[in-house]
Structure formats: C-alpha cells, structure tokens
Amino acid sequence: MIEFEDVGLRYGHGPEILRDLTFTVEPGSFHFLTGPSGSGKTSLLKLLLLSLKPTRGTVRLFGQDVSGLDQDALLRMRRHIGIVFQEFRLLDHLTTYENVALPLRVLGQPESAYRANVTELLEWVGLGERMDAHPALLSGGEKQRAAIARAVIGRPDILLADEPTGNVDPDLSLRLVTLFAELNKMGTTIILATHELPLLDNFSFPRMLLRDGEIVIHD
Secondary structure, eight states: OEEEEEEEEESTTSOEEEEEEEEEEOTTOEEEEEOOTTSSHHHHHHHHTTSSOOSEEEEEETTEEGGGOOHHHHHHHHTTEEEEOTTOOOOTTSOHHHHHHHHHHHTTOOHHHHHHHHHHHHHHTTOGGGTTOOGGGSOHHHHHHHHHHHHHTTOOSEEEEESTTTTSOHHHHHHHHHHHHHHHHTTOEEEEEOSOHHHHTTOOOOEEEEETTEEEEEO
C-alpha cells in the first residue's frame, strides 16, 4: 500500500526535515506515528497525502512511483486517501450532514445516490440526532466525529489522521481511537499521528517513531 525508499525532504535550502526514510505499510494495517514536536510527523503525512514531493528517494502508493504522476493522476490517487485534521475544518454554514456529504457533492454525485450512506455513517459515529446541527452547536468531540465521518464517506483505502485527539479529553480520545480501530477492521489502512503516548498503551498496533528526521517501526 505504501513504500518509502531512502526518502529525504527539505524545505528550500534548509536542512533535511526527513532523511533516509525506508519502510513499507501493508494494506489493511494500522500504525501510530509518534515522535517529539518538530520531528517531521506532519511533513511525513503531507508526503503521504501527495501535497508534498520528496527532495530525494522514492515514494510508492498503491504500487506506483508518485514522482512520475501528472496532476490529473495525483488528483485521482488522492481520492483514495482520507485525512482527519486536529482542527476539524468543518464549514460553519453547512449542517453536520452537509459537511459529511461535501466530498461526494464535489465529485458530482446526486444526493439520491449518497443520502442513505451519509445518514448511516452519521448514525454509526453517534451523530444521527445531530445531522441538522451546524458546527457552532456541536461539542469538540462531535465536531471530531463529524470530521472523521467526512474523511471516510468516500471509502478511502488509506486514512491519515494528524493529531485527531489533540482537542478532546482522555476519555473521548480513547473512544475516537477505538472508532479508528473499527474503521480499520473494515479494511482501511490507517496512520494516526499522535503525541499522546499513554493513549497508545490501550492498543496493540505497531508504532512508527520519528526522531531527528529518521524513522523506527516498533511492532
């Protein structure tokens, strides 16, 4: 699903943020991405999201070297990748239902084709009774669950999560990661970046540790 070979990344003429990254991620796996602040976790996620290109080395997604893809091919590949941000990024003028359905609307799908799926997903994440509420009326945990639902409504093969529990309390953090684990059981490959190490002790997923621009995977 994901393969990095001797990948390095720098911004402009500065020092390398990431260097000599070599690892693989198998389809259907779940990895925690950890490391101290400034270690490059967000930069690594941007490489996976195809919003950055490596300075050197090879990144392969779905068996393809991404360096040779044109913009149209990159856009098609991005449709197989979901992303959940720490800051939710919900649109205030849209309801919960409309926010979650937005990726499908952008693709030109008629509401009749996706309404049942959006409704079912919102029920599954516990927002069935909040479908018509706007973000201003949602709690932090509800906003995060809406953001997760929006990220997975298109059934991505890969789901990236950048500190998704950073704005919620420990009990809700545990519930959210459990939700990601349930999504993983359905076949989605997940990489979840977090600095909350005690939270990880509740799960047996392998950890990708970034430190000083290099990576070590602990099974």
